[in-house]
Ligand SMILES: Nc1ncnc2c1ncn2[C@@H]1O[C@H](COP(=O)(O)OP(=O)(O)OP(=O)(O)O)[C@@H](O)[C@H]1O
């Protein structure tokens with residue numbers, strides 16, 4: 001079977017698009033700049049307040065002290081070590097959780113029997129606050145990596161599972177009929193109709209899962225870890241180093257935003273057809 | 284030759300949508316199916332296309348029983364149903380995946396040119412107007428060179444001008460390979476513009492109420508007296524086919540509005 005008809009990445013040559021896109025980009029930059037006003041004003045204001053001696057900035061360190069701590073941690077290699085440990089945990093937990101969520105969601109979405117079999121159980125399990133699993137995971141898997149990865153994977157699993165299940169259920173029956181009229185086999189139907197149709201919601205589900213992954217790694221590292229950004233948080237609290245806590249929080253923010261952006265960038269080429277917002281901005 | 288033999292369909296909910304419909308369509312005939320809402324026109328097309336299975340009777344194309352979608356039978360739906368993640372050209376080539384890519388590209392380009400959308404090949408479906416999208420759907424169905432093309436109210440969502448335009452266009456495209464056309468429509472003028480024969484259906488259960496041959500020379504003149512005469516015959520047949528109506532007949536204009 002020829003494949004280029006199936007891969008949704010064809011050159012688009014609508015005239016006037018580059019100009020339109022540039023206009024949209026300028027507007028987006030302006031919006032981003034406006035969004036920065038509040039945090040920048042707050043940071044500069046606090047810095048000035050501490051410099052002016054209005055506060056000693058011990059509990060709420062000014063930006064300069066946070067930057068100092070941050071560069072210090074970076075210089076000693078501490079930051080890299082903790083970041084790597086945390087990222088690895090998230091990567092493993094996200095990988096396992098997303099894979100399992102995708103498989104279960106796909107099977108339950110595709111087969112009514114599978115859905116009636118497993119969905120009620122999974123929905124019941126979803127109602128349990130994931131942190132409640134921690135003691136059990138520690139008993140089963142020990143206090144080291146396995147229990148942490150398991151907790152993250154559970155956190156990632158549910159949004160991905162629900163997203164895939166919902167996306168498959170929402171595939172337009174009318175478009176499936178187009179596939180049937182052209183006599184697509186089962187696998188071809190999945191590859192050429194179902195996968196592209198669920199991809200937009202799937203990306204949304206993965207992003208939600210990734211966000212929860214970063215949330216749960218903190219919980220996992222709170223329950224005892226020798227390294228990781230979560231460890232830096234606990235350590236900073238116990239030793240009274242608020243600048244270190246904020247530095248770790250900043251690292252979390254950067255990592256979370258970056259990985260989310262990577263996910264979006266990696267899937268964007270397959271979703272160009274759907275670029276509704278940019279299109280509307282252009283017209 | 285497309286033959287429907289004593290075709291019947293009862294849906295799972297017990298609705299008898301179609302009952303004992305028998306029709307024979309020689310290759311190249313253009314048949315319009317008209318009738319009130321719910322009299323089984325879409326059901327009929329779905330059975331012929333193989334999307335649904337009949338409860339009774341058979342559909343045969345050149346002697347071969349149709350129980351599932353068939354490569355010689357194409358379908359155009361009321362909505363264009365283009366795949367939004369494929370460009371216009373890839374949508375048209377969707378059913379040609381088995382061809383080598385060079386041949387596929389040539390046939391897609393030729394067919395797009397035939398529907399007058401050669402310049403839209405690389406565009407996403409969302410950038411098309413309703414009429415353009417429906418022309419792409421026509422191209423997608425025709426590019427596989429079907430022997431039978433089924434159209435379920437293909438132009439009903441379009442404005443009157445675009446509709447008349449596309450009717451002429453469809454006839455023009457029909458000349459390329461002269462397939463059998465079955466067009467379901469709510470528009471008597473559309474039926475007369477297109478069809479060699481008009482099948483009038485009646486509801487509950489869906490049956491053939493009348494068949495009217497349209498013997499106007501082509502190209503047909505929408506303002507001619509013969510057209511008006513044909514229209515009156517179809518409207519009268521539709522009125523007779525109305526369920527549970529004896530006695531008083533509404534004026535013709537009223538009948539046209541009613542359905
Ligand atoms: N999938 C289905 N399940 C149950 N009943 C159905 C189904 N599809 C259609 N019906 C019923 O079968 C009858 C015929 O429906 P059909 O869609 O064929 O009518 P139609 O002539 O195409 O009407 P319209 O002109 O409104 O499109 C109707 O009574 C309808 O309610």
Ligand SMILES: [Mg+2]
Pocket residue numbers: 324325326435
């Ligand atoms: Mg219908």
